[in-house]
Amino acid sequence: MPRVPAIALVVRLTAVVLAALGTGLPAGAADVSKEYQVKAAFLFNIAKFVEWPPERRGEDHEPVVIAVFRHNPFGSELARMVEGRQVNGHPIAVRTVTNEQEIAAAHLVFVPDGQEEAFAGFEPAAAKAGVLTCGESEKFAAVGVISFLRQGDKVRFVVNLGAADRHHLKLSAQLLKLAQSVRRED
């Protein structure tokens, strides 16, 4: 049995490792917490299971607008995540929205924790424009269509069907099935 070329192997592979360390490849990991990475992925995924009112369904080249209300907890992560992807044949645009006009132009608006009261004033406009509202607190679950709630170390979501009706949105049965709870009435 030949002697194991352990040293040679170690030296060679160390060289490979050091070479790889030195290369200036872009870093992959993001600064945004895993929780918001997962929530960003949820937003993109949920959009596939929502039917917007006919007047909001644009031509194929028109983007589905995913918006964040005021404070953006996703950083650039949401935009990076959806770059080049499609929702039901539409490209995706990511925006930060602050006023009624911008909100009404979005298809999905994410309302971060702490912004619920600030958003309350825009709720009627959002409902009229058929905007899917998503939040992340128990408080928001009472008025918004979808709310993410942490359960242990997992992200779950609840659905408010009354709100979905007011916003003229149809949610697929599969989405409802996966929801942690479905609120039928407001």
Next chain:
Amino acid sequence: MKPHHFIHRLACAGLAGCCLLTRGIIAQETPRELAELSLEELMDEPVMSVGRKETPLIESPAAIAVVTAQDIQRLGLTTLPEALRLVPGMGVGRIRSHQWAVTARGFNNQYVGKLLVMMDGRTLYTPSFGGVHWEVQDTLLEDLDRIEVIRGPGATLWGANAVNGVINATTKDTAETQGSLISLVAGTEEGFGGAVRHGGALGARAHFRVYAKAQDHDDLVDADGDATNDEWRRAQAGFRTDWRPDDARHVTFQGDAYEVRTREHVLLPSFAPPFAVVQDARNKSRGGNLLARWTHRSSDSAHISLQAFYDRYRHQSSLQAETRDTADLDFDQRLPLGDRHDFVWGLGYRYSRDHLPSSPLSSWAPERRTLHLLTGFVQDEITLADRLRVMIGTKLEHNDYTGVEVQPSIRALWLPREGRSVWLAVSRAVSTPPRYAQEAFINLAPVPVGPSLLAYPQVQPNPDARSEVLLAFEAGFRAELDQASVDVALFHHEHRDSIERLNLAPEFRLAPIPHVFLPLLLLNEGTGESSGAEVLLRWRPDDRWDLRATYAYFAMNWPADAAFKADPRHQAAVEARFKASERIELLTRLAYVGGFDVPYGARNVHIPQYLAVDIGLAWRPSEALEVGVWGRNLADPRHPEFATYNTATLAEVPRSFSVRLLWRH
């Protein structure tokens, strides 16, 4: 997966998670990859909040790999050992239809004794022969969360016999398995199988699931393609409940019961012509387990947990029967000390009572034995600088055969930049002698030594058999880029006091027929080295493609010609998954395993190199239904993978096809 689960799973199994796994490992998907997950998968995705001590793979200073439930589903696998083939560097060889030899980093055989295997915190190690009865280790694979595999003695800090690696399979929390599931499998090798599961809520803070499954497996074949008569079938049922009375506390209660019927042709020594007879043995294994676990997490970095389990295994056979009752109690605590120290300690006790009646294959003295194992561990993870961490710890245990064993290790992790890590480790590990080494006579098939004279070899027990010792030096490197990742691990292992079989002076005996009696003794005389490298590359150029390549090199430098060198020098695999549409996914996997020699009967047999080609197609005609079709080992009509000393006919794994329907609601 929650970190505290993992910790005390390890602790409980007598492993006492010294370094890395006390923090739990999460597979690190990049944000781009997250977007590719389905809603169901996103709901299963653990989130790491600030201060939460779950460790991304890249920050783990050990050779860790994760096989996800999705990997198993996509390949349509129906047994746990087959899933372990996906880990780079794992040696997995099928001996019979229902028997596997599984190892990491060499020394493979059916009774390898150097691998610690757990399921949901329950140890699957069998002290009588030092291996795992793989045929009785099962769960509803659809509800499996992941299999974490640590190659090398990164595991040693968790206790004896984790020398070559630790395998920990965990099932999903019941909150994640709500609703019903029906799975039906039919295949040329699998035969028929089916499973049902139902999960529901018990109030707002508790969930449960119950499942039942049954699966047939057909024979393997001999070199001519004829059946080797080793078909088997198993049935299993189980439950799990998870109750969270508040955000801090989590109580799990779970259990399984199974019956497995196997058949095997075994070569037995005989004093009447033809002197070695092939017995067609029918075996029945029955068993079950119950496990309760209580965890209190007072903050993100502090917890206390307590776990108890009971496991019964009863194997009835015309060859070698075995009954074993195991009861195990474990406690562990994690607490941060200041800003720089993350401290974990734990204690464990295991009671194991067995009955091994003497048989034509072996006789045991005593036949009934009760073993006690006491374990304790401490570990401190010290943050030396922003990007530099050191972990120091040791495991202490007392067992009935070798007394006190100390297994310390030190690991260092350096994060030179975002998405890069380098780790180094030095550890000492031991594998304690299995019960047979000290207390069993094992009869091997006779070998001719003259024109009409046969020698009957018999392994003698050695009451002085000690633990085998390993000193391991490891290094690793990981890089995670936007679309690709690299994981390299290198090791150099120095083995001391390894158990080897030595021939004692033969005796000429006249009764019952004139023959040569050839006693063999197990002695701690082996000294040697092994080295190798394991590489995993993953590339996801876009949403549709997922490409992986693995390579593992293993070499052993052993002065004596040891019988246990049954390991391929080179192993490599390439896997491509292609998502043709939202509904159709294609998979191709090519795995190369180099040739090696393995003891077979009284001699060695050469297992030639082979290429295994698997192709699969998954189609989702609706949200609830999934249809999978697979072809396995397509490159050749059949090939042998492994053998054991009492194999009557070298079994070969044939080309096979299977189809599965999976319905969820």
